[in-house]
Amino acid sequence: MSTPTKVTPISGFPEFLPAERLLELQFLDVIREVFELHGFAPLETRAVEPVERLLGKGGDADKEIYGVTRLAGETSVKDAALGLHFDLTVPFARYVLENAGKLAFPFRRYQIQKVWRGERPQEGRFREFTQADIDVVDVGELAPHFEAEMPLVIAEAFARLPIGEFRIQVNNRKIPEGFYLGIGLSDVAGTLRIVDKLDKIGPQKVTALLLEAGATAQQAEQALALAAISSTDLSFVDAVRALGVEHPTLDVGLDALAAVITAGLAQAPGVLVADLKIARGLDYYTGTVYETQLVGSEAWGSVCSGGRYDSLASDGRTTYPGVGISIGLTRLVHLLVTRRGLTATRSTPAAVLVAVNDEDSRDASRDVAAALRARGIPCEIAPSAARFGKQIRYADRRGIPFVWFPGAAGAGDQVKDIRSGEQVEADAASWQCPEADLRPGVTTR
Amino acid sequence: MSTPTKVTPISGFPEFLPAERLLELQFLDVIREVFELHGFAPLETRAVEPVERLLGKGGDADKEIYGVTRLAGETSVKDAALGLHFDLTVPFARYVLENAGKLAFPFRRYQIQKVWRGERPQEGRFREFTQADIDVVDVGELAPHFEAEMPLVIAEAFARLPIGEFRIQVNNRKIPEGFYLGIGLSDVAGTLRIVDKLDKIGPQKVTALLLEAGATAQQAEQALALAAISSTDLSFVDAVRALGVEHPTLDVGLDALAAVITAGLAQAPGVLVADLKIARGLDYYTGTVYETQLVGSEAWGSVCSGGRYDSLASDGRTTYPGVGISIGLTRLVHLLVTRRGLTATRSTPAAVLVAVNDEDSRDASRDVAAALRARGIPCEIAPSAARFGKQIRYADRRGIPFVWFPGAAGAGDQVKDIRSGEQVEADAASWQCPEADLRPGVTTR
Structure with a gap:
């Protein structure tokens, strides 16, 4: 038996040294404890899903999926084409459909597992990383108070972690949707995708893209004015109203976001921010969406994101609407290790x-x-x-x-x-x- | 966005219901606590390894490997062929080589992760399952007392789990090796592979296979006589001596096994059994090997196995010998759930x-x-x-x-x-x- 002598890291598949893993475990223990204190049940799903179930569920996910095949599969094998999951929400929705008869609803679960994405690796972006998710799903209808609960559970966990100040930005997709329709922009998804690039490419380029997509100068200006609105209190509602746009969907969105921010003001003042430019890349979100930034490290991007999805889990007759939020744990810990120099005080549990x-x-x-x-x-x-x-x-x-x-x-x-x-x-x-x-x-x- | 309505389990990829996962987590917590009490540092390795590193490291592993490829990989991609790891020992050996300069030796680590094997699924045999491993590696030489420590740590963890009585069977590959050489059977690996089937196919068929492979009737009889020896004390030494075979490698093996059993008698009486038919399938073991059976459920096969490997981690100049043992956690919990009806007292952490x-x-x-x-x-x-x-x-x-x-x-x-x-x-x-x-x-x- 010969051993290949060359060992090299694989780009995008990070591995921690023992002291770093001990740090990550401390984060995991705090996160798990808070999730359990809030009555989320632990769950794990298999690493693989049929490729057809993964496709079309995550925006550009078709570019990101890792396929899995038996190297020495016999010709008689009837396995469907399998892929590694790229998040924990799509597998969870499938799990709910598969086990609906055995679960008690509303069903609260947490799930801490690896996910894989075949993206081009860059600092803080990995091909294999651990996510820590909570979700609540119900049958047919989902009570809106869960939309306020998700970020507040995260706020409780984050307050116990050595990460300094953080802000959870909240939006409701119905706000831009109603607003765009109110100003006569009917391609809501296309407009959202363009406005979502605001932080990356700036307002000039966003305006150019909107004009290119057929918006008038005034429509583009109004879309940018909406995206610029942000408040830690309820003043965002008046700021939107001051833009003079009317649409019933906009009203629904503003009421829903106001309810989330109100709960935040009562339970974790200053943590939740109504930020009307937040859109989230994934297609399946239908209402409230969340992103999270560490104060002073905004350039790292979001370290905890999620939202409400009304039709991800449906068997054609029954729909299980849900809301969830996901901590990008590997990304968070990796950045804290490399940028802020965090580590554990020793490299072994032994005292x-x-x-x-x-x-x-x-x-x-x-x-x-x-x-x-x-x-x-x-x-x-x-x-x-x-x-x-x-x-x-x-x-x-x-x-x-x-x-x-x-x-x-x-x-x-x-x-x-x-x-x-x-x-x-x-x-x-x-x-x-x-x-x-x-x-x-x-x-x- | 349409959702495929059909959801079906994938054979060999088990998923637990919440109460079952809570049971599994309780097992994990106990196991982790005991591992940490004994000063093993936590570690995780990436899920993928270069296929060339996985091949040839696990007996028939080439048949078992799942390959991983980007579904939408660009033609310019230069990724090596990757496969999902089938155990945690081969990735750990690679990790040690890759990070040798940053680790302190002897290095003790535990690792609890999923592994994947493309085997034909059957009850209690899965394609995806969680293993919980401990290993110690050192540079150049590894002190023999670690070979006694591994099963005793497991004994301490298992004594805290609701699994009833168990036996850890220990052998040392040098015993059959020296014995076979002493009776003139020079194909040690081939003979071991045949004798390893004893529990599955019985002594008649093993004898037939040995004769077929060129052994004399007397050699086959002696090989079977050796495999029949088992004792919870040191009497196995006299039993082997009574067979009248002499070889220096046999002496080394007997001394090493006697040392492990002696430590077991002092620290966990009745738990360790010297069982000379234990061989383990994996090629990389070179000395002590372990298997574990639950009393009354011997038909389940081993739920915790491992051994010493002297040359798995080598960069050509330096060798890092190691010894380790691995709990097949998914297999163990699944069997306890389905055969003994174990579950958690509730389906949520909420009290x-x-x-x-x-x-x-x-x-x-x-x-x-x-x-x-x-x-x-x-x-x-x-x-x-x-x-x-x-x-x-x-x-x-x-x-x-x-x-x-x-x-x-x-x-x-x-x-x-x-x-x-x-x-x-x-x-x-x-x-x-x-x-x-x-x-x-x-x-x-």
């Missing part, structure tokens, strides 16, 4: 290294470790009975804060905090590991 | 449903929920202000044990245990959720 006096007394070290673990203190036993200096260096290289010295020949045990050098007598059955050292913390390089 | 008196007072219910969550009590707010009977049924359908009634018009709050019907006055700032109800438990259907 204690139990030293080994000599190989014959490894059992005594094992007994100490077992006593510490029985009380929830993660620890590791020194791999060899090297000089103590070398054993301490072993702990130091990994950021393990404590080294435990089992007492030889009837002497008592001692534990050393290798950061301060302080060394004290200790008993494995009762020693208290400082709470802050029990798990790895977050630090900056 | 409390906060009732809503009327839509105008939803904010009051939200305040109750926020107070409960602030003290770590998972809860959900009723989706609509339906009759209380309907709200209670909502909780009952999900197995949520408590319904909280916010006091209307100055009255105090009350909480009802809907299992017993007991209803008491309560304050969201101080009410104690019974510890056993805080998280979903395990039950049988």
Whole structure:
């Protein structure tokens, strides 16, 4: 058996070092805890879906899908063409249809899994990454209060993460839809797609594209005026009204967005922003949409996005409208690691290294470790009975804060905090590991 | 946008219902906690590897690999042929080579991820499943005490899971290797492959295959006699010696296996079994190998396997020998669900449903929920202000044990245990959720 000697990263498929993965896990644990506190049930779906189900569900998704085939498939194989999922919403909608008879509605679930997109990789854009989603779906009708709940759950999770200030921008697609129809622009989807490029290409180019698509100068100006409206309170409603456009769909959209912002003002003041330029790329959103930016790092783009989808899950007779939001976890953590220097305080869960006096007394070290673990203190036993200096260096290289010295020949045990050098007598059955050292913390390089 | 109306399971790609996934998560949490208590660092590797790296690393792996390609890949794309990993050991070995300069050795990691195999699906055999692995690798040499540690960490995790009694069978490939060479059978790998079928096809057919492969009747008889040896103590050594075969490799293997069993006798009596017929299918194992069976469910086959590999990770100059063991988590949980009827006590993490008196007072219910969550009590707010009977049924359908009634018009709050019907006055700032109800438990259907 020969081993290829060349190992190289694969562009777009990031891998973390242990301390970075420990940081990511801390994020995951906080996110999962908040999701569970809010009664979302955990779920996983298979990584593959029939390609025909993935196609047409995600804008340009047909360009992004990874196909999956058995390399040594027999000719008799009848597998449908399969592809890796590019998000967790499309598989979830399929799961709901498939298991509708066994689920209780409204159904709340969270889902934390890898997704794959065959996009051209660039910094902060990956071909494989982890998403953390929450969604609520119901049968036939979905109560609007869920649209306010989604971003507020995220706000609660983000407030517990070391990411600083953030803003969740909210819009309702019915606002631009009604507005465009009110000013006589009937190609709503086409206009949205152009206005969605505002942040990337600026107002001049957006205007040019709108004119090219057949809008009048005044229509283009009004579409841009709408997109410029943003407020952390309800003043966005008057700002839209001041543009003098009337349409029943616009009224529905403004009422819905006002309800979300009102809930935000009560529960997480300053976090939710009505931002009328937010559109989201995916076709399946039909109402409220969300994006999230870290204050001071707006150039990173959205780190948490979602929206309401009314017809994604339908079997022809019954429709299951839903609303959800998705944290782009890998993207978020990768940017925090590379741009803000975040990492974990150590590269292992172990808080204690139990030293080994000599190989014959490894059992005594094992007994100490077992006593510490029985009380929830993660620890590791020194791999060899090297000089103590070398054993301490072993702990130091990994950021393990404590080294435990089992007492030889009837002497008592001692534990050393290798950061301060302080060394004290200790008993494995009762020693208290400082709470802050029990798990790895977050630090900056 | 049209939605295909047909949704069907894909054979070999299992998906759990929420209560089953909650059960699986409880298993994962226990396993992860034990892994971390023992100082294994978390790691994830990308899902894909170059196909050339996967080929030849897993026996018949070339038949099992799923290839991955961009459906709309441009002709200019220079991606190497990629495949989904079929285990976590081969990617880990590659990761070690790629990051050797940034890792501290001996390097201990755990890895819990999906793997994919294009095998013909059958009950308890999946094409997509989750594995939970621990491994230790070192540079050049790996201390033998790690070979005893691996199954003992698993024993500690399994003792905390509701799976009943289990046995970890241990062998050392050097024992059959030395033994076969000692009786003049030079095709060690071929002989091992045949003897490995013992449990499936029985001794008569194994004998026939051995004779066919060129063994004498006496050689076949001795190979079978070796495979029949099994002991929970060190008596296997004498049993092998009694067969009268001599070879230096046999001595090395017996010593190594005796050391593992000795550690097991001290730390987890009765759990480790020296079983000389265990071989493992994968080519890369070079010494100790493990398999695990649940007592009373031996027909399920091994639920946790692994071994020592001395040359999997090598860049031509430096070799990183390792030893590891892998829990087949999906397989284990699936069998416990379908054969032993295990499930979670509820289908949501929520311990409390906060009732809503009327839509105008939803904010009051939200305040109750926020107070409960602030003290770590998972809860959900009723989706609509339906009759209380309907709200209670909502909780009952999900197995949520408590319904909280916010006091209307100055009255105090009350909480009802809907299992017993007991209803008491309560304050969201101080009410104690019974510890056993805080998280979903395990039950049988």
